[in-house]
Amino acid sequence: xxxxxxxxxxxxxxxxxxxxxxxxxxxxxxxxxxxxxxxxxxxxxxxxxxxxxxxxxxxxxxxxxxxxxxxxxxxxxxxxxxxxxxxxxxxxxxxxxxxxxxxxxxxxxxxxxxxxxxxxxxxxxxxxxxxxxxxxxxxxxxxxxxxxxxxxxxxxxxxxxxxxxxxxxxxxxxxxxxxxxxxxxxxxxxxxxxxxxxxxxxxxxxxxxxxxxxxxxxxxxxxxxxxxxxxxxxxxxxxxxxxxxxxxxxxxxxxxxxxxxxxxxxxxxxxxxxxxxxxxxxxxxxxxxxxxxxxxxxxxxxxxxxxxxxxxxxxxxxxxxxxxxxx
Ligand code: F6P
Numbered sequence: 001x002x003x004x005x006x007x008x009x010x011x012x013x014x015x016x017x018x019x020x021x022x023x024x025x026x027x028x029x030x031x032x033x034x035x036x037x038x039x040x041x042x043x044x045x046x047x048x049x050x051x052x053x054x055x056x057x058x059x060x061x062x063x064x065x066x067x068x069x070x071x072x073x074x075x076x077x078x079x080x081x082x083x084x085x086x087x088x089x090x091x092x093x094x095x096x097x098x099x100x101x102x103x104x105x106x107x108x109x110x111x112x113x114x115x116x117x118x119x120x121x122x123x124x125x126x127x128x129x130x131x132x133x134x135x136x137x138x139x140x141x142x143x144x145x146x147x148x149x150x151x152x153x154x155x156x157x158x159x160x161x162x163x164x165x166x167x168x169x170x171x172x173x174x175x176x177x178x179x180x181x182x183x184x185x186x187x188x189x190x191x192x193x194x195x196x197x198x199x200x201x202x203x204x205x206x207x208x209x210x211x212x213x214x215x216x217x218x219x220x221x222x223x224x225x226x227x228x229x230x231x232x233x234x235x236x237x238x239x240x241x242x243x244x245x246x247x248x249x250x251x252x253x254x255x256x257x258x259x260x261x262x263x264x265x266x267x268x269x270x271x272x273x274x275x276x277x278x279x280x281x282x283x284x285x286x287x288x289x290x291x292x293x294x295x296x297x298x299x300x301x302x303x304x305x306x307x308x309x310x311x312x313x314x315x316x317x318x319x320x321x322x323x324x325x326x327x
Contacts, residue, residue: 003286005123007037009053009098012070013044013077013109016260017129017143019268020070020104025061026276027102027127032058034280039098043073044105045080045112048089053096065269068146068262074105080112083119090120099123102279104142106130107308110291114304117289125279126291126304127272131260134178136309137302138293142275145267147174147259148185154255155189155222162220165249168241172234172254175226181259182224183318191222192326195237197230198314206237210245274299 010027012020024040031038040060042052054060064071079085093101100123103113110126117124128135131147151173162169171191175181179196186194195205209223225234232240238252264272275292278299282290290301 003123003284005036005100005283007039007096007098008100008102008280008283009039009041009048009093009096010056010072010102011041011044011048011104012072012074012129013103013105013112014074015106015130016068016070016074017131017141018068018146018260018262018264019142019272020074020129021061021064021067022264022269022272023104023127023129023142023276024070024072025065026273027279028056028061029058030277030280034284036280037097039096040072044075044077044109045085045089046075046077047073048092049077049079049085051092051095053092053098065273066263068264070104076108080116086116086119089116090122093122100125100283102127102276102283104129106132106141107135107310110135110304111308114289114308117304123283123286123288125282125287126307127275127279128291128293128307131181132175132178133180134176134310134312135291135293135307136312137291137295137300137306139295140271142268142272143260143264144180145271146262146265147181148188149265150259150262151181151185151255152188154253154258155185155191158253159189159220159222162222162251166219168221168223168248168250170223170225170234170238170250170252172225172227172252174255174259175228177226177228177230178312179226179314182226183314183322186224187318187322187325189222190326191224191322194224194226194322195231196226196314197228199319200228200231205231206240210241
């Protein structure tokens with residue numbers, strides 16, 4: 001059944017991710033193409049509550065596809081977690097006659113979207129925007145590929161100094177308890193190992209690495225570490241090596257927020273454009289409470305509850321690729 005949605009609001013929420021601008025552009029243009037009014041909502045849910053809402057025309061999103069970050073700004077809103085906050089948000093939607101929302105963000109933002117949609121019976125569609133690639137039901141998320149490339153380029157530089165000084169480096173990357181960024185960038189940069197939460201929870205990964213002597217035949221070692229209480233983080237691991245295995249000359253590099261910036265890769269721009277257009281299509285098909293996903297290069301609709309389930313398994317194949325290619 002076709003829906004009659006005449007106006008849609010778009011917002012970005014949570015941590016920014018490269019490709020969010022491409023997604024905003026696609027949602028705006030697809031909405032206008034299909035005869036809708038499109039509203040840009042600034043600063044995520046916070047801006048929905050404080051009425052930072054502006055009607056967008058096609059040229060409001062010109063010249064942004066190549067830019068990192070989000071032109072709509074983003075925020076983590078504690079007020080939206082309260083019933084009163086969501087009531088104010090709903091009132092502002094009514095004030096502007098906004099009938100539906102497209103929310104671009106990660107698991108926290110989509111969880112909020114699900115609660116809001118159910119509470120006020122609003123059609124909301126999500127786009128997975130996060131460098132962490134930690135959502136279920138989709139092969140990848142907007143921003144992940146760019147972050148992966150940024151980490152790989154940083155690793156190539158660290159390798160130069162690691163080799164010159166014959167050092168062991170622990171490089172900490174983001175991911176918030178999800179090892180995808182660490183594992184895949186380890187493979188892409190020829191690192192010796194990746195210490196990730198999914199495996200560390202079962203065994204002492206560092207202990208095993210030390211037992212194997214890292215790579216005795218090589219004069220430098222680089223180990224990727226996911227930020228997480230489970231792995232302990234790069235600083236703690238390095239301290240442990242210094243105490244227990246003083247023969248290693250250890251250094252730490254925490255890549256931090258540089259992983260979130262930069263111009264999006266072609267892959268992220270294309271993914272964001274496809275998903276943005278699919279989101280408007282989904283609203284026109286009367287879909288609600290779904291996130292756009294990509295499986296086998298096809299766009300799929302993933303229910304909010306499924307997307308945020310945190311049951312994503314780490315790829316055994318990729319673990320094997322790293323294990324074998326780093327002997
Ligand atoms: O979810 C994206 C992410 O970059 C995580 O990898 C990281 O743990 C978190 O956001 C950092 O958030 P903030 O920028 O608010 O410190």
